[in-house]
Structures are given as structure tokens and as C-alpha cells.
Amino acid sequence: MFQCSNDYMIGILDSNLGGLILIKEIINKFPEYQILYFAHTARGPFDNKGEGTIKKCAEQGIDFLIKKGAKLIIVSDPCMAIVLKDTKTKVPVISLIDWLMDSAVKKSQNKRVGVIASHAVINSDFASKAIHQIDKGVKVLTKATPLLWPLIREGWLKRAVTKKVLKTYLYNLHCKQIDTLVLTDPVYSLLQDIIQIKIGRQVKIISPISIIGPYLQKFLEDKPEIKKGLQKGHKHQFFVSDANCQVKTLASQWLGQKIQLKEI
Amino acid sequence: MFQCSNDYMIGILDSNLGGLILIKEIINKFPEYQILYFAHTARGPFDNKGEGTIKKCAEQGIDFLIKKGAKLIIVSDPCMAIVLKDTKTKVPVISLIDWLMDSAVKKSQNKRVGVIASHAVINSDFASKAIHQIDKGVKVLTKATPLLWPLIREGWLKRAVTKKVLKTYLYNLHCKQIDTLVLTDPVYSLLQDIIQIKIGRQVKIISPISIIGPYLQKFLEDKPEIKKGLQKGHKHQFFVSDANCQVKTLASQWLGQKIQLKEI
CATH class of the missing domain: 3.40.50.1860 (Rossmann fold)
Structure with a gap:
């Protein structure tokens, strides 16, 4: 004990x-x-x-x-x-993730929120459930981004490979015209500049920080x-x-x- | 029990x-x-x-x-x-890794063996120690390849990103003219075709398989x-x-x- x-x-x-x-x-x-x-x-x-x-x-x-x-x-x-x-x-x-979802609902104007997270979080359907408890009218679009952690841990923060991975991960969320993107893990903020470029300048990023x-x-x-x-x-x-x-x-x-x- | x-x-x-x-x-x-x-x-x-x-x-x-x-x-x-x-x-x-090292020593003709593995294996200096117990004259060149597992788990076996990561990882081993490359993890064999291209056709690959x-x-x-x-x-x-x-x-x-x- x-x-x-x-x-x-x-x-x-x-x-x-x-x-x-x-x-x-x-x-x-x-x-x-x-x-x-x-x-x-x-x-x-x-x-x-x-x-x-x-x-x-x-x-x-x-x-x-x-x-x-x-x-x-x-x-x-x-x-x-x-x-x-x-x-x-x-x-x-x-x-922390509850606060993130609450913030996203408050910030989104077009009611289309994107969420990037690990497989476990995405598979649990947590994001949709948490957001719909606050506002059922918000469309939640999710993407599992399991390669971000290994890339960050390796310190490959500005490499072409990391940019390419982010482009692949964020492409669909970008096409589906989200106006708010939630970074569920604090370490994702180390890639925030590239994420902002790949998702588009008009999208608000909600991060733990x-x-x-x-x-x-x-x-x-x-x-x-x-x-x-x-x-x-x-x-x-x-x-x-x-x-x-x-x-x-x-x-x-x-x-x-x-x-x-x-x-x- | x-x-x-x-x-x-x-x-x-x-x-x-x-x-x-x-x-x-x-x-x-x-x-x-x-x-x-x-x-x-x-x-x-x-x-x-x-x-x-x-x-x-x-x-x-x-x-x-x-x-x-x-x-x-x-x-x-x-x-x-x-x-x-x-x-x-x-x-x-x-x-298994003992058998791999033994095989690499037997197969290498120029006595320059490359080893790719996780950080834990590379940091332990296991490969050099195991190979030098068999033949002190073999030069062992190692590279930690921690991104391979996440890429394989994602099923990104033939993606441009995976090819780029392998090129980065294998560049130094290629330059240092190894003639034998050990894949320490059985899953690495799922990338063996790309590994063979990036390391060069003349290099023999020793894999668990x-x-x-x-x-x-x-x-x-x-x-x-x-x-x-x-x-x-x-x-x-x-x-x-x-x-x-x-x-x-x-x-x-x-x-x-x-x-x-x-x-x-």
C-alpha cells in the first residue's frame, strides 16, 4: 500500500x-x-x-x-x-476530454466538429456521445491518428513524413468542412502548427493547452x-x-x- | 495459479x-x-x-x-x-534473436552486419555482444526502427510514407556497405520487399521466417x-x-x- x-x-x-x-x-x-x-x-x-x-x-x-x-x-x-x-x-x-468536448460545442458555429484521437478513443464512440449529451445537433467527425504518438516520441516534429501522415489523416475532416478540430491528447499540440496548415486556417483548434x-x-x-x-x-x-x-x-x-x- | x-x-x-x-x-x-x-x-x-x-x-x-x-x-x-x-x-x-545473430555471422562475407530493431534492443547493445561472442571481427551496425511496428499495425504496408520511413532508417546502413541485414522482429518480414529495395539487392536479409x-x-x-x-x-x-x-x-x-x- x-x-x-x-x-x-x-x-x-x-x-x-x-x-x-x-x-x-x-x-x-x-x-x-x-x-x-x-x-x-x-x-x-x-x-x-x-x-x-x-x-x-x-x-x-x-x-x-x-x-x-x-x-x-x-x-x-x-x-x-x-x-x-x-x-x-x-x-x-x-x-480532460470532457472539457475538450464542451469547449468544442461552444466554439463551433457551423456545428461540424472534428476529433482526432487514438483507436481506443475513436472505437469507443466517446466523442459523439459526449458532444451529443450537450447538443444533439452537432455533427461529429472522427479520425483515429495512431501514428502521431510514435512520430512525436521519435522527435520527427517537422519531417516531411509527419506532414504527409497528417495530410492523410486530416484530408477527410477537411473535405467535410468542420470548423472546429479537437486534439484529444496534450502531445498533439506539439504538431499544432502543421495540423493548422493541413486542416485549414479557418478551422479553430481546441487543445488541452x-x-x-x-x-x-x-x-x-x-x-x-x-x-x-x-x-x-x-x-x-x-x-x-x-x-x-x-x-x-x-x-x-x-x-x-x-x-x-x-x-x- | x-x-x-x-x-x-x-x-x-x-x-x-x-x-x-x-x-x-x-x-x-x-x-x-x-x-x-x-x-x-x-x-x-x-x-x-x-x-x-x-x-x-x-x-x-x-x-x-x-x-x-x-x-x-x-x-x-x-x-x-x-x-x-x-x-x-x-x-x-x-x-529467436540468438539464432538470428548466429545466422547473420555465418552468412556475412564482408563481415559487416546491419541490425534493425526497437529502441530497447538497440540501446541494450545486445546485437554487438551476441555477434562478438561468435566472431569478434564482425562490424555490427545498428538502427532503431520504432516506427515500423505502428506502420505495420496500421496496415500501411505499401504506402509512400512507409517507403520514405524505410529509406530514412536504412540510408546509413546502406552507405556503410553491410552485406547482411537482420530483421529482429517477425513482423518486419511483412515489409521485406521494400526493405530489400531500399537496402540494395546485394544485401542478404536474415529474418525470423x-x-x-x-x-x-x-x-x-x-x-x-x-x-x-x-x-x-x-x-x-x-x-x-x-x-x-x-x-x-x-x-x-x-x-x-x-x-x-x-x-x-
Whole structure:
């Protein structure tokens, strides 16, 4: 069992380190709060795994974060967020992907929203369900983009191959005249410039980075009892379940600073 | 605990289903033997995981296969094979990658061998060590090719993007005048035609498919006590630790027949 903590922090649950890009933005926008990060790197990526496997890992992560002192948890990995839908937890668990869908509905004017995500997210039909719960009149067009993660992990951010892959992935969404495109994974924002070119300048891009500030601000204003309980300070803590060399390198690159990753 | 079995079979330990391509070849060359397959799909891919994580999973797989009746085990996943190096087991555990390196040394005439593999295999420096144990005079040139698996899984076998990625990956090996190229993963053989074009017609390709027949034949001749103990029949059994839709589809595609995948 994990040791309990009396420091109350904002917990981030992740699988593949993409959440670190989100944390960079949270630290930037809310420098007063402490972050508690856990990525289940020994088990992810979850793109090609079944719901049962993902749920077990997500619940382990939630359990760890609560015991370590998370007062609220933001699930940055979309696959984990989806399977946690009806899980009962002791602290509020926020699915980043829910906020993304909400933002997309609010921003779209022609009511045609595109969503790019992993196979697991697209196959779950989550995007349509979440958007239609808010507005049944929105047409949701999805595309699985499983090659983006491997390309990003390789650092091939500006290569011709990456541009070609994005062109292929986005062609249909472009033809179907979406006016809003949701990037479900924080790491996709590393390709945002090329995505914007390939999908067209008139399309608004909704990314975890663009929404986290205003949505987290509003959440904390609506829940003053949680806001009050959050510890002030800069002692962010970063945990992973597998701290191999590549994980350490990517963590520093994506967070933009050297960090101490603890393996549990 | 797993239930024990009295059927003695050839066990195949895998992570990402690539071993099914190997099984197709084994069934073709040795139709009399029964195969017992286990892929730890709930935990793999192991490309970006540390040695501790991979070893734990590999040992779980070995344990399962032995209890189910494996009389010998062929480890088709190179990452798993490497970490099992000094593990003591009750039945012979054969690393496919060892056979590949042995074959490459025998086939190379200019003593310049190229190896393509995942990051975990390349970073471990396994290829050089294994080859230098046989012949210190062989120059080993390696290249990590992590994008091949995602491209193959997507079925992008003949796309321009895949050709471009292979050209990039193989350019240096081509310039350094290797005469032998080792494909460490059985799934790479699905791209063998393009690999042959990009690396040059004069380069001999050593693949799991090309070596499994003669090496397994010799192994069984050298160990008649094992050969004698193997059960005859066609009741192959296929187990995975996560049987999601994509796993089921790929399994049928790569083995070339519909199979019943049991989830454990």
C-alpha cells in the first residue's frame, strides 16, 4: 500500500507523459499550486488495449494519487478518462476530454466538429456521445491518428513524413468542412502548427493547452472548498511506474525543465 | 495459479502478436507438432519500457507456458528474449534473436552486419555482444526502427510514407556497405520487399521466417529427448492477456486463418 500524505495537491493521471505538456501550462497559469503527477508508463500506451486492462491501470493510478494527497485529479490520458466514466472516487476526477468536448460545442458555429484521437478513443464512440449529451445537433467527425504518438516520441516534429501522415489523416475532416478540430491528447499540440496548415486556417483548434487555464479556473471558483484545501508551494512531485531512459529524456523535454522522476 | 497440462507442446512467448507470423512458418515446416502461444498483449509493446518491467512480464509468460505444457519455449519478442538471458527455467528457452545473430555471422562475407530493431534492443547493445561472442571481427551496425511496428499495425504496408520511413532508417546502413541485414522482429518480414529495395539487392536479409525452419530442425535433432516428448496433433492453442478487437483482427490477418484467442 502507498503511504498517505497530508499535502493536498492537484493530481494528474497519465500514461504516456503527454500530461507533462499540460502541467507546464498549469504551472504557468496557476504557479501557486502544487502538482502531483503519476504516469503508468509500465503499462501504457493504452491505444491498443481493451477496456478491462485500461480500467484496472486507471484505478491503480487514482488510488495512488489520492493516497499521496491529490485533492482533485485531472485525467490527461483520454483512454483512461473514458473507462473511468462511472467509477466512484473519494475526490473529484476530471476528464480532460470532457472539457475538450464542451469547449468544442461552444466554439463551433457551423456545428461540424472534428476529433482526432487514438483507436481506443475513436472505437469507443466517446466523442459523439459526449458532444451529443450537450447538443444533439452537432455533427461529429472522427479520425483515429495512431501514428502521431510514435512520430512525436521519435522527435520527427517537422519531417516531411509527419506532414504527409497528417495530410492523410486530416484530408477527410477537411473535405467535410468542420470548423472546429479537437486534439484529444496534450502531445498533439506539439504538431499544432502543421495540423493548422493541413486542416485549414479557418478551422479553430481546441487543445488541452488552450482550454486547461479557463476550465480549471472555473472549476476552482465553483468549488471553493477544494480550492481552499489545496496546498501552496512549488514542490511538484513526479511519479512513473517505469522510469527507463527514454521516459526520463522525454519528461525533461516536454516539461521544459529537468525533473526528478520517482519510480514506484 | 495456472492449471497444469499433460500435453507437451512447442511454446511461443510473444508480446505484440508478431510471433504469429513465425507460427505460420513453424506450422508449415513442422505440421506434426502442436503450438502453445502466449502474447502478453496487456503489457506490451515493450519497446519503451525498462528492463525490470519487461523481465517481470517475460517471466510471467514463461511460467504460464510451462504450466500449460510447453516442452520448449521460443521467445519471439526480441525485448523479452534479451532480458531473459540469465533466467533459470525448467524447459529450454530459445531466444529467436540468438539464432538470428548466429545466422547473420555465418552468412556475412564482408563481415559487416546491419541490425534493425526497437529502441530497447538497440540501446541494450545486445546485437554487438551476441555477434562478438561468435566472431569478434564482425562490424555490427545498428538502427532503431520504432516506427515500423505502428506502420505495420496500421496496415500501411505499401504506402509512400512507409517507403520514405524505410529509406530514412536504412540510408546509413546502406552507405556503410553491410552485406547482411537482420530483421529482429517477425513482423518486419511483412515489409521485406521494400526493405530489400531500399537496402540494395546485394544485401542478404536474415529474418525470423527464413531461419526458423533450419534452426528448429537442428535443435530437435540435437535434443531427441525433447523431440520425443512433443505431442503430435493440430490442436494449437492461442492465449493473450488482452483480447481487444484490434488484437483479434491482427491475429487472424497475420496467422492467415481464423483462430480462437483465449484471454487469461
